[in-house]
Every structure is written in structure tokens, then in C-alpha cells.
Amino acid sequence: MFWALAGVLIVVVIAVLVVPQFVGARNVARRAEYDINVFKDQLAELDRDQAEGRIAGAEADAARLEIQRRLLNAADAAEKEKSPDGTPRKGLAAVFVAAIAVPVVSVVFYLQTGTPGMPDFPLAERTDIRKAPDAAGFEGRSLRELADRLQERLRENPNDEKGWTLLGRTYANIGESRLAAAAYQRAVELTNRDPELLADWAEARLMARDGSFTPEIFADFLEARDKNPLLPKPWFYVGLDKAMGGDLEGAAQIWTDLLTIQPEGAPFVAAIRDQIARAAKEGGFDASKIEPSDTAKRLAEGMASAQPNGAPALDRESASSAAPGPTREQVEAAQEMTAEERNAFIRSMVARLAEKLEENPNDPAGWQRLVRAYEVLGETEKAAEARKRLKSLQGN
Amino acid sequence: MIAELGHFALILALAVACVQGVIPMLGAQLGRLSWMRFADQSAILQFVLVGVSFACLTHAYVTSDFSVVNVVQNSHSAKPMLYKVSGVWGNHEGSMLLWVLILAVFGCAVAMFGRYLPPALKARALAIQALIAVGFYLFILLTSNPFQRMFPPAADGQDLNxxxxxxxxxxxxxxxxxxxxxxxxxxxxxxxxxxxxxxxxxxxxxxxxxxxxxxxxxxxxxxxxxxxxxxxxxxxxxxxxxxxxxxxxxxxxxxxxxxxxxxxxxxxxxxxxxxxxxxxxxxxxxxxxxxxxxxxxxxxxxxxxxxxxxxxxxxxxxxxxxxxxxxxxxxxxxxxxxxxxxxxxxxxxxxxxxxxxxxxxxxxxxxxxxxxxxxxxxxxxxxxxxxxxxxxxxxxxxxxxxxxxxxxxxPLLAWKRGDLTRALKTLWIAFVVAFALAIATWSWQSGQSPWGIVGVAIGAWLATGTLIELSERIRLFRIPFSQSLRRLISLPRASWGMTLAHFGLALAVFGVTGAGAWKVESVQTMRPGETVTVSGYDFRFDGAQEKQGPNYLTTEARFTVSRDGDVVTQLFPEKRVYTVRQMPTTEAGIYTMLSGDLYAVVGDSKSDGSYVTRIYFNPLVAWMWIGALTMVMGGVLSLSDRRFRIGAPRRAAAPAGAQPAE
Known part of the structure; x- marks a missing residue:
């Protein structure tokens, strides 16, 4: 396709350079005749000026004399000059050479400096990145409006840590990492550096920097992991930092630890396995030989024994499903829906969550999510009800 | 693919410019019209090719194609469309492309509308212009290529300054x-x-x-x-x-x-x-x-x-x-x-x-x-x-x-030998006006810089002088008014152009003088509800609020300006922070009057809820831009003068048989 269009350009170039050369010149006026024209026009202008009284008689006469003298000189010169040669096709060979050389040289130059065959990557058609907020269609936009409204509310009530958390999640969901980071930062301050929020904050900053680590971001992930070693996010990113630093084996080790800590059924297990396999392939080592570290084993054991107590398990549940968000396929499907269908889809997701909680009500994090979901949908009554259930649960 | 096409078109334009620099020049030297006319063909072609190239780059910006390095460095997906387009030339590489595009526009205009030019002159001029273009094309392609690609494409751009x-x-x-x-x-x-x-x-x-x-x-x-x-x-x-x-x-x-x-x-x-x-x-x-x-x-x-x-x-x-x-x-x-x-x-x-x-x-x-x-x-x-x-x-x-x-x-002097005394005599009213205004200014401003007085005096001198010259041309008051009016209408556009341009400069002189000599500035911190009085105008600061723009966060302040209790206007200066580059900019709140501009700027906020504000009164400043506009109008009017439309001389070519073919 590119070469077809380039070919069209080349044909146009050759045609425009060559074809008019076959037509002869109709006008072969001599150089001095152009001057004569100007002088005649000057005389006419002088006459007009004099007729309308813009120039006095004596001055006009002097000027006229001068122009007439120049006119005569020009006429003399015109007699002596030769007319230019207007024969068509004169020197056509040189024109042909030029017309052929232009595309040939251009193609050679282009092959040296260009990237032939490289397609365009317009943002709207790219699938490798999250859609930008303004291209995100209905969902992105409505979420943005909600987020903006929420931000307004938080300005009046800046100590609402839950609000800031929700704002951060919402911004993160629509790809506004920078704004998400700002919101998380506030939430982190209010919760005295809650590890989960700390990890979210670090992640948002990382996204805002297009994935390049700073010492501060890395330190925050470490801090979050130290405070709550069962959170998967810090493990994952600490591993990613190792991988980006070139230590693929170290990364695989950390991710293997992550898998050890997490239960088999966690939603991201397959993705982590995939990551480990890729690291192994690139680094040329055998991933199956990597054993979980002692720390990880201890943690996994401790977790298993702690499970009956409830709290860590819930923690894990909320961590593994932190900002769960719909999958890419679901989002894309949602974008193809009509507004009503989309609303119904979002509501059905919320309804499914509510159902699950009815079956298994002992899940504060789940209730927390439901509260947020109702708030996002603007269903304040249901949100209040869900919050009551959450409170009663926490009261136990 | 479209980006690559733009690159290729630009290279074609370079090649065309190379031959345009040679063949027409030789043609003019040899008196061979076919080669001279080659300049027209290639100048038009250059315009088409650079136009294609520019359109391709614009396409990359509009569609946010972040595989083009130039787009990554100077655009962002959240940027409003106007600035996506203007971002094309808001950077070094793109502006160079705009430069050659405009060069090609002028070349094409000469080729198409230059029928009245002697062919040899036109061919040589276009050849020289093509050589300039060659220099610029090479500069762009070798050191500042806007079509450089990257893979994988970036996730988003770094935004325009x-x-x-x-x-x-x-x-x-x-x-x-x-x-x-x-x-x-x-x-x-x-x-x-x-x-x-x-x-x-x-x-x-x-x-x-x-x-x-x-x-x-x-x-x-x-x-x-x-x-x-x-x-x-x-x-x-x-x-x-x-x-x-x-x-x-x-x-x-x-x-x-x-x-x-x-x-x-x-x-x-x-x-x-x-x-x-x-x-x-x-x-x-x-x-x-x-x-x-x-x-x-x-x-x-x-x-x-x-x-x-x-x-x-x-x-x-x-x-x-x-x-x-x-x-x-x-x-x-x-x-x-x-x-x-x-x-x-x-x-x-x-x-x-x-x-x-x-x-x-x-x-x-x-x-x-x-x-x-x-x-x-x-x-x-x-x-x-x-x-x-x-x-x-x-x-x-x-x-x-x-x-x-x-x-x-x-303009009052004759060609060849002028009469200065007579010209000065004609200008006596201008003398009087300038002198009177200078005195008035002096008594009013009392002891400030002398440049204000000088500025007013020469501005008045030029404005009045230009009007006197115009009235001389139409013989105002010396012949019946209706005749003067007819003369006024039939004045050549070129002389209208001169009058307007000179008068525009006089207006601009007033503007520069006013804003330069008598600008009043007041910098302070203000809490909401406080009022500052500048040049007789009371600026009440009503407070500020945060807002979210398309790609920036902004603090928008509101000032209510009143004079003697009557509200004149409200000003909304902003202080914006563009999120991607984390760069702050100010947007002044301006209310323009002929006597001067009310101008308010909001700065940083203090912890106690007050804001640093700068308030200006800029006397006559609008006159400067009105004057510049008048000058441009004068230029355009002069450009439309019929003198620039006289035809080319015609001499039919000898019958084909009379001259031996090559």
C-alpha cells in the first residue's frame, strides 16, 4: 500500500515535470518590453493624477519627460534584444534525465533514512495500551464525571480517607495515573501509611512514569511488603524491578515466592506463571528448579494456620482482588454496547457481587466494594444499607 | 504508512528542488523558454509535495500516532484538538517543515501568478528560491527529521509546552x-x-x-x-x-x-x-x-x-x-x-x-x-x-x-526637489495639536518620565500630519466638499495604504507611550472580600476555586471591578498547572477599554487562604494592537492596488516553420 501511494506521487512528479514541456510558448516578449509596459502604466497613472489635481502641472511635466526618456531607452533596448527561444521540446533530454533522476534518487535516499513498510499507530486503534480517558467512551467519561464530582466533595471534607481511596481507584481505572497518585497520596497520609494503599500509590506513580522505577517508588513497595507480606502487589513489583534491572532469575525467585504465598485459586496466578516462564526463557534458566524461599514458606504456613481466625484470610481476599476491575474483554464489550445495555451490564456486575455477599456475608472487603459500587452508581440508599451490614460485621 | 509517505514526499521535494535550482538557471542563461518554464512546473510540484508531507505529519498529530518521535515529544492524547494541530509547528522539527511549506507556497504563487514577470527573471528567482529550499530540506532530513519513527510506540506523549x-x-x-x-x-x-x-x-x-x-x-x-x-x-x-x-x-x-x-x-x-x-x-x-x-x-x-x-x-x-x-x-x-x-x-x-x-x-x-x-x-x-x-x-x-x-x-515633499518650508507650513495644525497635547500631558502627569510627553507629542504630530497629507490630496476645504469626497473615493489604493499604515503607526505610538510611561502596578496578598484600588478602579477579590481543564488543573480567581460604586466588569485570571509537564502558566484576566486595560493576575496561595495578586492598569495599550491592525490593513489595501495587476507584454512566437527546430 505504501509503495502504491509512493508510486502515485512518483507518477505525478514525472508527469508535471515533463508534460508541459511539449507545449510551446505563446508569448516570447523581450525583456525590455516588460519595462515598456511599466513605463506606460506610469504615464497613465501620471495622467490620472494630473487630471484629478494630485500633482501640479510643472511637476507633472517634468515627471512625464523623465518617464518618456526611459520609455525611449527601453524601446531602443527592445530593438537590440533577441526574443527568447520558445520552441517546444527544446532540450527535452535534460528534462527527461531530471524527471527520472528525481524519483530514483528519492527512493534510494528514502530506503537509507526511512522505515519502509512501518504502519501507523493511531491511538484509537491501538490495543497494547489502556485507552486514554477521552477515547474511553461512555464508561471512561462517566467515571471521570463521577471522579470529578467526588473530588469536589473531598475538597469540603478532605479527611475522608475512604473517599480519597475511591477517587484513586477510579482515576486508576480510567488511566489517569497522575491524578490517581495524588488521591492515593492523601489516603496514604490519612491512614498512616496503610500498606495496601501505599502499594496502590506506588503503582499509580509507576504508571504515571510509564513504568520506570525511582528509588522512592521501590522503597514504598518494600515498606508495603514489610508491613503486610501477604499483599501480592508489592511482591509483583519488587520482582518487576529486579527483572527490569536485568536480574531475571532474581525476579523469577520473587514471583515464585508470591505464588507460594497466594492460594492456588487467586485470579492472577496464571499471569504470574506466564511472567516466570518468559523470564526463564529470556534469561536461559530452568524455572522449575527455582524453589520458594524460606521466608515465603514460613509465610504460607503462618497463613494457613491463621486462616481459621478470619482476619488474614480476609486481608488476602481483599488484596488479591484489590481494584479488581473488569477484564479487557469485558471493557471492550461494554464499549460496543448501547448506553442502556452498558448500564445494565454494570448493574449486573454489581448485582452479582451483592448475590455473592448474601451467600457468604462474612466478607468485609466485599461489602466495602459493594458500598463503593453503589456510591459510584449513585444508589445512596442501597449504599447506606450495605454500609450498615459492613458496620455490623466490623462490630463483631 | 502515512507517516512514511510524508517522509518520502519530503525527499521527493528535495530532489525536485535540486533540479529546479539548475535547469531554469541554465535556461535563463541560454534564453531557452522551455527550460525557464521548468521552474514553474517544479515550483508547483514542490508545493504539492511539501503540502502532502505536512498533511501527513498533521495526520500523525491528529490521530496521536505515538510511533512518530516528534509526536511523542510534543503531543499528548488528552490535548485539545486545536493544540494537537498547532503542536505540528510548535516544535523545532515541525516548524522547519512549516518553513519549507511556506517557502513552497510563495514559490508556487510566483509560478502561478507571476505571468507579468519577465520569464528570465522569474526563472532565476525561482531557481535561487529552490536552492534556499534545498538547504532547508537537507537540514530537516539530515538533522531534524519530524518523521523519525520509534518502535514500540510510546504509551502517550510528553505534551506540548x-x-x-x-x-x-x-x-x-x-x-x-x-x-x-x-x-x-x-x-x-x-x-x-x-x-x-x-x-x-x-x-x-x-x-x-x-x-x-x-x-x-x-x-x-x-x-x-x-x-x-x-x-x-x-x-x-x-x-x-x-x-x-x-x-x-x-x-x-x-x-x-x-x-x-x-x-x-x-x-x-x-x-x-x-x-x-x-x-x-x-x-x-x-x-x-x-x-x-x-x-x-x-x-x-x-x-x-x-x-x-x-x-x-x-x-x-x-x-x-x-x-x-x-x-x-x-x-x-x-x-x-x-x-x-x-x-x-x-x-x-x-x-x-x-x-x-x-x-x-x-x-x-x-x-x-x-x-x-x-x-x-x-x-x-x-x-x-x-x-x-x-x-x-x-x-x-x-x-x-x-x-x-x-x-x-x-509624503508632503515632491520627488527630486522638495520644498521643506512649504511642507512645514502645511503642517502647522499638526504643530499646534502636538504642542497642545504635550502641554496637557505635562500638566497632567507632573514630573514623571519625559518620554510620555515626547511620545504623545510625536504620536499626535504623525497622526495629524498624516491626516493633513490626506486632506491635501483631496484638496479638502479648497474645493467643494462633494468634490473632495469624490477625490477621496478615487484615491489610488496604494496611497490609501500609505495613509493607513502611517496613521496606524501613530496609534501604536500612543499605545506604546501610554502603557510604557503610565502603567500602574500593584502587587499584594489579598484575602477573599478585600479590595484594592488601582487608577480609580476598585478591584474586589471574590476568591478562587480549583477547576479541572482538559489537560490541566487550574485555580480560577474572580475579581469584581467597580468604579465609583458601579460594577465595570468581572475578571477571571487563572493559574494553571499542566499535569503532564507539571508546568504552571498564568492566564491574565483582562478587560479592554479604549482608555486602558484592567489587568489582573492571580499567583500562589498562602496557607492562610490569601492569594498573591498583581493588578495593573495599562493606559491606552489596546491602541497599539489597533494601530498594528491598521498598518496591516494599509498594507493589504496597497497590495490590492491595480498597479500590481498590469498585464505582461505580448509578442506572439514566430510561426513554427520560421525557426529551425533543434
């Missing part, structure tokens, strides 16, 4: 470039004339419209630029004698001189070498302006060190163009014969005086602009001096004052 995300600056560079590049036409014609060794009446007549068009664009571009600086930089000023501004002002000064000397060449067949010289200098300044602004040389000589490839290329290109043309000038200019003689006191003399003062002014600005750079370079960065407004005001105003004074007199 927020200062440039403004409607004023979206259109300022194209206007300025239309001016700069327009002078390339005058330059090409000048070099063609030097090669031919002749400057004839046809030459002067046909160079003038191109110069005039360039001058109009440049005037508009400079005015837009200063207007932008006025409301975007938030310091209440509109001209800072900043090197970037000077770079556009120097070609304007020389271009104005060129415009006037062209008249002398056409009418009086004299001052030819001088006019050629001005054409070369005007374009040299344009080149300097283009490169200095974009290459960063102006801010620091060391920019060359960080990007030596570009710097050396620029230096070599400047050396070839400027050095080469002056060498040619030194060799050929003595052969240019002038026939017209004139007395010092005459229209020619007045125009020459204008030329000399304009030229000196441009030289002074050049000195003030480059001197700090030389000091910086010689001392290897040890000594830094800054040449600012005090220097320029001290040198520039004394130069411009006599020039403006002479501007009222010049």
Missing part, C-alpha cells in the same frame, strides 16, 4: 513565518538581479508586492506575539526586548526600509544597489530569526555544544547564504546603473532618511541581542551580561523620534 497551548500562539508562528519566508522572495529576486547585472523598473514593480505581503504578515505576526506575551506571561507588559522578539523585529525594520526604497527604484530609477542590499539584509535577518529562535542559540551559545550537528549545519547554511550573497553583491552591485538624481530635500531624500534610521535601529537591536552572546562565548560562560529594556529604550527611542517626525513631512 503549556505556554504554547494558547490560541494566540497557535497562529503566531505561521504568521511570522509567512513574513520571514516572504522576504526570501525579495531576496531571490535581488540575487537574480545581481546575476543579470540589471535592476529595471519591472524588477522594482514586481518585487514590491512580495515584500509588501511579507511585511503585512510579519507586522501581524509580531503584533500577535506581543499580544500573546501580554496576556499569557502575566507581567502586564507586551514587549520585553527579549532576544526572540528582537529576532522578529530586525527583519521588520529592514523590511520596512526595503518597502520604501523599492518605491524609489521604480519611480526614480535610483537607489538600486541600496535596495538590493536591503533585500539581502532583510532575508539574512529572517534566517537569523528562524534559526536563533528555534535552535536555542539565543538563550545560550552552549546549545551549539549540546547539539553540534544542528549548530554546525546552521552556521554553514548561514555562511553560504549570507556570505555568498554579499560576495555576489560586492562583485556585481557596482554595475547597477542609476539614472535618477535628487536633492537631499526631496521625497527620495526623506525615504533615504527613513532607510538610514531604520537600518541603524536594526543594527542597534542586533548589537543588543548578540553582544551578550559574544561576551558569554568569549569568556567561556564566565561573564554574563544582560542587555535589557534600559539599553534599548535609551538607544531606540532617540532613533525613532526623528524618524516619526520625518514621517509626517516626507
Amino acid at each position: 503549556p505556554l504554547l497551548q494558547d490560541p494566540g500562539l497557535a497562529f503566531h508562528p505561521p504568521m511570522l513565518y509567512l513574513g520571514y519566508v516572504g522576504f526570501s522572495m525579495a531576496f531571490s529576486f535581488a540575487i537574480a538581479a545581481l546575476i543579470e547585472g540589471r535592476v529595471d523598473a519591472a524588477w522594482a514593480r514586481w518585487v514590491r508586492p512580495w515584500t509588501l505581503a511579507a511585511w503585512c504578515f510579519l507586522t501581524g505576526g509580531i503584533a500577535l506575539g506581543s499580544w500573546w506575551a501580554y496576556y499569557e506571561l502575566g507581567w502586564g507588559g507586551f514587549w520585553f526586548w527579549d532576544p526572540v522578539e528582537n529576532a522578529s523585529f530586525m527583519p521588520w525594520l529592514i523590511g520596512t526600509a526595503l518597502l520604501h526604497s523599492c518605491v524609489v527604484v521604480e519611480k526614480r530609477d535610483t537607489m538600486k544597489a541600496w535596495t538590493i542590499f536591503l533585500a539581502i539584509v532583510a532575508f539574512s535577518f529572517s534566517l537569523l530569526g528562524t534559526f536563533l529562535v528555534r535552535s536555542g542559540v539565543l538563550t545560550s551559545v552552549h546549545a551549539f555544544a549540546t547539539d553540534p550537528e544542528r549548530g554546525v549545519f546552521i552556521l554553514v547554511l548561514l555562511l553560504i547564504v549570507i556570505g555568498g550573497s554579499f560576495a555576489l553583491y560586492a562583485w556585481r552591485a557596482p554595475q547597477l546603473k542609476s539614472t535618477g538624481l535628487f536633492q537631499p530635500i526631496s521625497r527620495e531624500g526623506a525615504l533615504l532618511l527613513n532607510n538610514l534610521l531604520m537600518g541603524t535601529a536594526a543594527g542597534v537591536v542586533l548589537l543588543g541581542t548578540l553582544y551578550p552572546l559574544f561576551i558569554d562565548a568569549i569568556s567561556d560562560g564566565q561573564d554574563k551580561i544582560s542587555v535589557g529594556a534600559p539599553f534599548f529604550n535609551a538607544v531606540f527611542i532617540p532613533l525613532m523620534t526623528p524618524m516619526v517626525a520625518a514621517m509626517a513631512i516626507g
